[in-house]
Amino acid sequence: MSATPDEAARALADGALILLPTETVYGLGADAGNAEAVAAIFAAKGRPRFNPLISHVADAEAAARIGAFDATAHALAQAFWPGPLTLVTPIRDASHVCDLARAGLDSVAIRVPAHPTARAVLAAFGGPVVAPSANRSGRPSPTTFADAVEETGFAVAAAVDGGDCQVGLESTVVSVLDGQTALLRPGAVTRDQIESVVGPLAGGGQGHRSPGRLALHYAPDAPVRIEATAARAGEILLGFGPGVGDPRWSLSPSGDPAQAAANLFRLLREADRQRPAGIAVSPVPQTGLGEAINDRLRRAAGFVG
Known part of the structure; x- marks a missing residue:
C-alpha cells in the first residue's frame, strides 16, 4: 500500500528510509542531515561511499540555505526549477547535509523536483532529503513504483506511489564552482538549454562531485x-x-x-x-x-x- 506524504515525512523524521517518486526516477530517500539514515541508503544500495548524493528540497529558498548560490546558480535555478536539474555549489550550511551525504566534499548537490507528490513529501518534512535512485547500485534506475519496490522496498518504512516517472532519466547535473559552470552529467535539461541561459560551458568539470559517473552503471544482468x-x-x-x-x-x-x-x-x-x-x-x-x-x-x- 502506498504511504501518504505525511506518513513518508514522519518516517524520514524517525530516521527511516522511504521510496520517493520524482519526475526523473524513483529515489531511496533519507533525512540529509542524519548520518545514520544516510549510511542506511549506502548499505541498502550497495553504493560506494565516495559517490555523493543529491539533496532534494521543496523550493529555491530552501536550496539557497544549504548551498552558496552565485548569479549563475540563481539564473539556472530560476530557469529550470522545479525540474530535472541538479546544481552543485559550495556548501553553505553543512548541518543540514551531513558529510557522508556529500562524500566529504566542500560542495553540495541540490535539486528542486517538479513531481507534485515529491514536493508534498518535502514540504511536509521541512528539510533536505537525499534520494539517489532506488535501485541497487549499478542497476537500471526504477521508473515505476513496482520496480522501485522490487529493488529496495525491503529497506524502507514508507513507500510512496507517484505513478510512472515522466522523464525516465536521472537529473542533469551542473556544477557552479570557482566561477566556472560545467556539465557533470547530461539529462533532460540539455546542454543547449543550459547554454542558452549561462553561455558556453567550461570543459572538463569535476566529475567526482556528481553521482552516476561510474564506468559500469545503469546495467541489467544481460550484456x-x-x-x-x-x-x-x-x-x-x-x-x-x-x-x-x-x-x-x-x-x-x-x-x-x-x-x-x-x-x-x-x-x-x-x-x-x-x-x-x-x-x-x-x-x-x-x-x-x-x-x-x-x-x-x-x-x-x-x-x-
Whole structure:
C-alpha cells in the first residue's frame, strides 16, 4: 500500500528510509542531515561511499540555505526549477547535509523536483532529503513504483506511489564552482538549454562531485550492446525510430528522444527479465536529449569514452 506524504515525512523524521517518486526516477530517500539514515541508503544500495548524493528540497529558498548560490546558480535555478536539474555549489550550511551525504566534499548537490507528490513529501518534512535512485547500485534506475519496490522496498518504512516517472532519466547535473559552470552529467535539461541561459560551458568539470559517473552503471544482468543495427541470436533489440525492430520493444517507434528516455530503463529491466543472451540497442542520435540517453547506454554497456 502506498504511504501518504505525511506518513513518508514522519518516517524520514524517525530516521527511516522511504521510496520517493520524482519526475526523473524513483529515489531511496533519507533525512540529509542524519548520518545514520544516510549510511542506511549506502548499505541498502550497495553504493560506494565516495559517490555523493543529491539533496532534494521543496523550493529555491530552501536550496539557497544549504548551498552558496552565485548569479549563475540563481539564473539556472530560476530557469529550470522545479525540474530535472541538479546544481552543485559550495556548501553553505553543512548541518543540514551531513558529510557522508556529500562524500566529504566542500560542495553540495541540490535539486528542486517538479513531481507534485515529491514536493508534498518535502514540504511536509521541512528539510533536505537525499534520494539517489532506488535501485541497487549499478542497476537500471526504477521508473515505476513496482520496480522501485522490487529493488529496495525491503529497506524502507514508507513507500510512496507517484505513478510512472515522466522523464525516465536521472537529473542533469551542473556544477557552479570557482566561477566556472560545467556539465557533470547530461539529462533532460540539455546542454543547449543550459547554454542558452549561462553561455558556453567550461570543459572538463569535476566529475567526482556528481553521482552516476561510474564506468559500469545503469546495467541489467544481460550484456548490453549499443549502436546495433539488428539483433543477434538470443538478443532482444530495443529499437529506435520507424520500422526498427519489434514495436513491443521499441524505445520510440516515432523516433522521439523524450519517449525513448521515458522508456529506456523500463525496457532494459523488462528485457532483462526475459533472460536473453544480450540486449542490443539501436543507434540514438547524440543531439539534444540523445546526449543523456547515450551516456546511460554507454555506462550500461560498460563503455565510457
